Amino acid sequence: MLTVYGVYRSRASRILWLLEELGLAFEHVPVIQAYRLADPAADDAPFNTLSPGFLSISPAGAVPVLRDGDFVLSESLAMTLYVARKAGGPLAPADAQENALMEQWALYGVSAIEPAALALLSAHAEGRASTPEGADLVAAEVGRLRRPLAVLNGHLGATGHLVGTRFTVADLNMAEVLRYAQAQPGLVDGYPALAAWLAACQARPAFKAMWARRQAEPA
Secondary structure, eight states: EEEEEEEESSSSHHHHHHHHHHTOOOEEEEEEEGSSSSSSSSTTOOOOOHHHHHTTTTTTTOOOOEEEEEEOOOOHHHHHHHHHHHOOOSSSSSSHHHHHHHHHHHHHHHHHIIIHHHHHHHHTTOOOOSHHHHHHHHHHHHHHHHHHHHHHHHHHHHHHSTTTTTOHHHHHHHHHHHHGGSSSTGGGGGSHHHHHHHHHHHHSSSHHHHHHHHHHSSO
């Protein structure tokens, strides 16, 4: 059976959403990020990314981690691609070209979009976006996102999905990366095809189930 290590309030949300989509049985081991704890080494600290038991699985000390028997993966986008391919069906690539395109979009999302989107999320979550320095940071990160968001908007406007003519793991991966950018009011709405696609992704029952569990966790 598949085992997912990590809390919902982490990048584990990506693989947990996919597993909901696929209806696969799995074991979930909540592992909280050590930086969220006052003393992750305390005797009463919850299982966290610096706990020896977790470090024996993931020397990098980061969540999520996926275990499939003796096989272990520690990058969330690699996990979703692996599980989708293994499970097959409409979320998986239909051929080698689709597989390459799904890898392309995953790499594009994590390199061209996620760093700036995460910077925006952090600025708003920490209350820095309303300061003069924060406003400058927000403007700079929004500027960095304009080209990749325009690329996605054009592609989705022409095709409706990232790969093929159906919802796939490529859409799921990119939707989770773009969720960070939604912290910036009005940003995604400025790209109508992208906004409509993201709304449709987040309206899926499996996303809603994952999101409800995420919201139920302590912030």
